[in-house]
Amino acid sequence: MASKQVLLLAADLFEDMELLYPLYRLKEEGIGVTVAGLDRSPVSGKKGHGPVEVDASVDQVAEDDFDALVVPGGYAPDRLRRSKAVLELVRAFDRAGKPIAFICHAGWVPISAGILKGRRATSVAAIRDDMVNAGVDWADEETVVDGNLISARTPADLGPWMKALLAALEAERA
Numbered sequence: 001m002a003s004k005q006v007l008l009l010a011a012d013l014f015e016d017m018e019l020l021y022p023l024y025r026l027k028e029e030g031i032g033v034t035v036a037g038l039d040r041s042p043v044s045g046k047k048g049h050g051p052v053e054v055d056a057s058v059d060q061v062a063e064d065d066f067d068a069l070v071v072p073g074g075y076a077p078d079r080l081r082r083s084k085a086v087l088e089l090v091r092a093f094d095r096a097g098k099p100i101a102f103i104c105h106a107g108w109v110p111i112s113a114g115i116l117k118g119r120r121a122t123s124v125a126a127i128r129d130d131m132v133n134a135g136v137d138w139a140d141e142e143t144v145v146d147g148n149l150i151s152a153r154t155p156a157d158l159g160p161w162m163k164a165l166l167a168a169l170e171a172e173r174a
Helices: 016-028 076-080 084-095 104-113 125-133 155-173
Strands: 005-010 032-037 068-071 100-103 143-146 149-152
Touching: 005 016, 005 076, 005 084, 016 032, 016 155, 068 084, 068 104, 068 155, 076 104, 084 100, 084 104, 100 104, 100 155, 104 125, 104 149, 143 155, 149 155
Parallel strands: 005 032, 005 068, 068 100, 100 149
Antiparallel strands: 143 149
């Protein structure tokens, strides 16, 4: 999968493991990862990990250059979902049918992008009502795959979530 490229969205106060685990797990598979932030400033996790260097700002990247999108949780999704550039990126990945992996509070980003209505997904229980109110068929499962959407609840679900993303990237190769 060395030719694969994944865009990883980042903002301050991300859930540390939800950004770091996919970042290093994808690199371990030889997949290129670009970390995109709201600007080019390094970001730090809510538990103090960081700074994590940002490769580009969200307005400098395009869906065409990537095979999948990853959105970590924490408090960062509340910042990310306010960016028009982020929301347009999410919509572009969805229109292209490319994998969009989100975990925990990151469900706020595809909610704000308007791509979840009528879809099946999961999230941390704290935003279940937000997901349901956005028209999601919410499931309390470690990882839910609905077409190109790959969602998970919490850091406890990182393993199955990443396995599902890697399987989706592998399937794109076939």
